[in-house]
Amino acid sequence: MIEIDGSEGGGQLLRSSLSLSALTRKPFKMINIRGKREKPGLQNQHLTAVNSISKICNAKVIGNFLHSKELEFIPSEIVSGNYKFDIGTAGSTTLVAQTILPPLLFANQISTVDIVGGTANPLAPPVLDVKEVFLYHLNNFGAIVNLEIEREGFYPKGNGKIKLTINPCKKLEFKIIKPQDKVVNVFAVASNDLSDRKVAKRMIDGFVSNFPRDYKSISHAWYVETSSTGCYIHANYKKIGMSILGERALTAENVGKECALKLLEEINSKADTDHFTADQLLLYLAISGSGTIHVSNITDHMRTNINIIEKFLDVKFEIKNNVIECKKI
Structure with missing residues (x-):
């Protein structure tokens, strides 16, 4: 079982671990979840991510309750289907989507996912960011994912709703293709x-x-x-x-x-995409096996993400002059 100390990271560390565990069927145990945050442990959004992905991969889970600081996650087979998840607060729908998307890309059939919660949050990509930028890049890698914004939801009540339609794919090829229009x-x-x-x-x-x-x-x-x-x-x-x-x-x-x-x-940094989107694409770069991405700056968030990806996948990242390269090992 892969052991992870969650004190140095936030929700992204947990979400990436869940996605990768479901994808690889490698179990993990995380301690000190969000240990240095003002409100440590699992909040509603994180708990929804845990419970939603555990349903998708028939996982055995220990510690999936509000404010829990430890979690054991033992995944099984990924199951496609029509899923509905409600965060119950204005917690980010896009971050829950970010968690469940990688395994469902490699399910055996098409899946639809309805998520209710917030669509524009201070520490998460707003839904238009995901729809207009992130999914553009992901679909260029070979995925076929559609996102519909059925209802916007702002803090504190949330109640926004998004719908994902995820087609299964056999492999991803990491390539940055920019539109030609200016x-x-x-x-x-x-x-x-x-x-x-x-x-x-x-x-x-x-x-x-x-x-x-x-x-x-x-x-x-x-x-x-x-x-x-x-x-x-x-x-x-x-x-x-x-x-x-x-x-x-x-x-x-x-x-x-x-x-x-x-x-x-x-734009002036000459990066392939903005650093927020680049951070989300690192996992797919690793899944594809190899490739490079030029970013505007290397953030601690990216380094944390890279470290957790290397625990689950047989890849190695190298960073030089704001260029991140991934290679199989």
């Missing part, structure tokens, strides 16, 4: 109660006025019926993405401005 796609989403203040349009105005004029931009603004007030902006260029959530302390214009400046940083 268009910045900008999406602004706000709850209906913010429409009178034109929050979505103001976020877009803040973005456009702070982005170089030689880039053509296509803007999409919409208001949605939600259980809680909220807003966010997502923009991408050649499938390098950036998303910023609205905050009480920020004007809508400044939310758009922050998105523009951070996206421009990623």
